[in-house]
Amino acid sequence: MEIIMSILAGVLFTTGIYNLLQKQMLRIIIGTALISHGAHLFILTMGELKTGAPPILEENIKNYTDPLPQALILTSIVISFGVTSLLLVLAYRASKENGTDNMEKLRGNEND
Amino acid sequence: MISNLAVLPIVIPLIAGVLAILFHKKLKIVRVYSQVLTLINTGVVTYILFYVHQNGSVVLQAGDWMAPFGIVLVADMLSMTLVLTTNIVALACIFYAPKSLSIKQEEFYFYTFYFLLITGVSGAFITGDLFNLFVFFEVLLMASYGLIVLGGEKVQLRESMKYVLINLFSSMLFVTTIAFLYSVVGTVNMAQIAERVGEAEQTGILTTIGILFFFVFGTKAALFPLYYWLPKPYIAPNPVISALFGALLTKVGIYSLLRVFSLIFVYERDVTHELFIWIAALTLIFGSIGALSTNNIKLVVAYNIIPAVGFMLLGIGVYNSTGFSGTVYYLVHDMIIKAALFLLVGAITYLVGTSDLRKMRGLIHHYPLLGWMFFISAFVLAGIPPFSGFIGKLVLLQGAIEADRIVIAIIGLGSSLLILLSVLRIFIRGFWGEKDESIIPDRKAARGFILPVAFLLFFSVLLGVGAEWFYPSIESIGDYLMNPENYIESILKE
Structure with a gap:
């Protein structure tokens, strides 16, 4: 199961990076969103995938699920959600002000 | 009870920032409020530094969750020194801000973003938990996203589009790297990671993870070849915001490198620290060439961040206690002088109305004090004795020579010359020369700008002239970093 999940995370990363290298702003943002999904899935996989056991560690309990990766993912999801929404607004304003959403045309050399 | 001290430098600016939302349009109140709270915070931080100096590190186990399970906040000499420097820079910026920002910018939550930025930077310095470090990185980045588009x-x-994208990407890489490390060592507490990496004698996979961390922090700290994103976004916002960015943000990256590569990944130095030395050399060369390549005075200062980062990485790379002391000293020096230079350049741009060096001449006739202050900061930056840059570079190069790294020492000296040339060029072309009669000097505005810069320059000169007083404590930080057992023990004592 871990192997499949790792491959899935890898696929998300690859498609994310492909989109990141595009010129259109919206594609780039979708790329970053895909990469963050890949990263979250990856954390989940790294904490070992187990079901049916409580997330408690006590003296006599041998079989337990690691609760930490889920706590980490939750934090990370909230953060990437916030940044992505900010990025969307920013992209909207930037393309309105500059009259283009093509990153090629947003290099900016006039203040050298 | 006393361990709660460690959380104060994070909580005070956080609450201050949230409360500042309530009266963000009443400018007179919010200005005084921010200045007073920054002063209070600086006072508290000074007290904690003094306390830590007397009694050793203060460790807070948040929520009474014992060390490897909960989040720990560690106020040791290194982190508190840097938090104090952060607050000194913040103090200068908060008094400069009303003169430089437009009313619209101030009303649009500048003070809230400012306090949240301080929260994030202080938190990143104090935390002893790798995932928490990521969270504080995000706090300071979120505040900086707000500030950069202000x-x-x-x-x-x-x-800002480029700035947000590159930071978002490197943050995601940071999370992925933490996941890798978690799967190998099963913890995110830095002390316990260090312990376990030591037990495993840093196998190949751990070294790879170490290099990934280097890539993440290198992007934040603007090292060669990952610095390409830095100069232009840094000069886009208002000078006071540039000063906060230039002084604080890249330094958090360098601090993280210093922590991680003095504490955790120290067993395969032939791979990691050797790499740092060569990256440091390239950063020094390309950064100082970049500073010479432009006539935009703001861009010159922004490019000057890069060789400074190279110098600090050099101290980490040579891996001896002199090198570490040099890095810490240089961090303090560079935070102060970069803020001063950005504020000065901002003042010049405001007074002249352009940041193009070709359109300036003879400014010294109109603004003599500003001119001489720029002259002193150029000397501080390039490392001319008796100022703080000289001591920092001296210690760093001493560390390099102790480790038999003569080539890198020579590159460091050479790049210092280029740095001196790049800033003196501004002085010679902008301040010397015939009086430009077309400028009507605005002495009153100039006076307002001078005071915060003079405050920062005072510390730069003090650090250089009074090196005898400060150096022993910095040297003890260097020794402390060379012996990570002390750090591990102070957290996992039970």
């Missing part, structure tokens, strides 16, 4: 000009919007 005003919403065309250039700002364009440059």
Whole structure:
């Protein structure tokens, strides 16, 4: 199961990076969103995938699920959600002000 | 009870920032409020530094969750020194801000973003938990996203897009790297990671993870070849915001490198630290060439961040206690002088109306005090005795020579010359020469700018002239970093 999940995370990363290298702003943002999904899935996989056991560690309990990766993912999801929404607004304003959403045309050399 | 001290430098600016939202349009109140709270915070931080100096590190186990399970906040000499420097820079910026920002910018939550930025930077310095470090990185980055677009000009919007994208990407890489490390060592507490990496004698996979961390922090700290994103976004916002960015943000990256590579990944130095030395050399060369390549005075200062980062990485790379002391000393020096230079250049741009060096001449006739202050800061930056840059570079190069790294020492000296040339060029072309009669000097505005810069320059000169007083404590930080057992023990004592 871990192997499949790792491959899935890898696929998300690859498609994310492909989109990141595009010129259109919206594609780039979708790329970053895909990469963050890949990263979250990856954390989940790294904490070992187990079901049916409580997330408690006590003296006599041998079989337990690691609760930490889920706590980490939750934090990370909230953060990437916030940044992505900010990025969307920013992209909207930037393309309105500059009259283009093509990153090629947003290099900016006039203040050298 | 006393361990709660460690959380104060995070909580005070956080609450201050949230409360500042309530009266963000009453400018007179919010200005005084921010200045007073920054002063209080500086006072508290000074007290904690003094306390830590007397009694050793203060460790807070948040929520009474014992060390490897909960989040720990560690106020040791290194982190508190840097938090104090952060607050000194913040103090200068908060008094400079009303003169430089437009009313619209101030009303649009500048003070809230400012306090949240301080929260994030202080938190990143104090935390002893790798995932928490990521969270504080995000706190300071979120505040910086707000600050960089403050005003919403065309250039700002364009440059902030790139800034947000590169930081978002490197943050995601940071999370992935933490996941890798978690799967190998099963913890995110830095002390316990260090312990376990030591037990495993740093196998190949751990070294790979170490290099990934280097890539993440290198992007934040603007090292060669990952610095390409830095100069332009840094000059897009208002000078006071540039000063906060230039002084604080890249330094958090360098601090993280210093922590991680003095504590955790120290067993395969032939691979990691050897790499740092060569990256440091390239950063020094390309950064100082970049500073010479432009006539925009703001861009010159922004490019000057890069060789400074190279110097600090050099101290980490040579891996001896002199090198570490040099890095810490240089961090303190560089935070102060970069803020001073950005504020000075901002003042010049405001007074002349352009940042193009070709359009300036003879400014010294109109603004003599500003001119001489720029002259002193150029000397501080390049490392001319008796100022603080000299001591920092001296210690760093001493560390390099102790480790038999003569080539890198020579590159460091050479790049210092280029740095001196790049800033003196501004002085010679902008301040010397015939009086420009077309400028009507605005002495009153100039006076307002001078005071915060003079405050920062005072510390730069003090650090250089009074090196005898400060150096012993910095040297003890260097020794402390060379012996990570002390850090591990102070957290996992039970």
